Amino acid sequence: MKEQFLLLLDNHRGLIQKVCNMYCNATQDREDLFQDIVLQLWRSYPTIRGGSKVTTWMYRVALNTAITRLRKETKGERFAELGPEAFQVPAVEGGSSEEMAAMYRAIRRLSQVDQALTLLYLEDCSYREMAEVLGISEANVGFKLNRIKAQLRTLISKA
Template sequence: MNEQFLLLIETQQGLLHKVCHLYCHSPQDREDLFQDIVLQLWRAYPTFRGGAKVTTWMYRIALNTAITRLRKETKAAPFAELGPEAFQVPAVEDGSREELAAMYRAIRRLSQVDQALTLLYLEDCSYREMAEVLGISEANVGFKLHRIKAQLRTLISIA
């Protein structure tokens, strides 16, 4: 079991790093969150039955761990900004850099859950996977994504 778990973490560490970048600003905070997520995954690993895709299961635990940790910290501190490194986006043409930067600024202004949903959407997860990760219905995923897209359009047009 130990070898399987270590292999899983090694092969899916990019997924975990994306969540850490989404919710933490400093490298130290990202490292701490990464360790917290791995610990929670280790604790939950024996109960994973394969009913969902392993990445869906990992996203759910990672996002829940990050949001829980953030809620504890935000009672005294402001929300950490989402940096451009949060999403590994391929290089873009110079004319598109400003548009991309505007999109990141708009995403930073979304709620924690909406940022998580945006991450899953940008990762090309299905509505079903997003629903499983966030613990909401597929219909609610569709509603939330529609609302998020409209909100992002408004935020970008204001900028």
């Protein structure tokens, strides 16, 4: 069981790092959160269900751990800001780095849950996977994504 878990971690290390990048600015905070997520994954590993994808389970545990830690954080600013490295999205053809920076600034202004949903969307997760990770209905995922897109358009146009 231990070997399978370590192999799973090795294969999906990038998933955990993206969540850590989303919720932490400082390297030390990212490393601490990474360890917290790995610990929570290990604790819940025996309960993994075969019905959902492993990455869905990992996102759920990682995002819940990050959001829970964020809520407990007394200094707020240590975790709250989303840096441009969080999504690691390659530049869109024809899009300038200024446009990308504006997008990242707009994403930073979203709620933590909306940032998580945006990450899952950018990772090309299906509505079903997003719903499973966040514990909401697929219809709610669609509603929230439409609201987020409109919110991002407004935030970028005001920038």
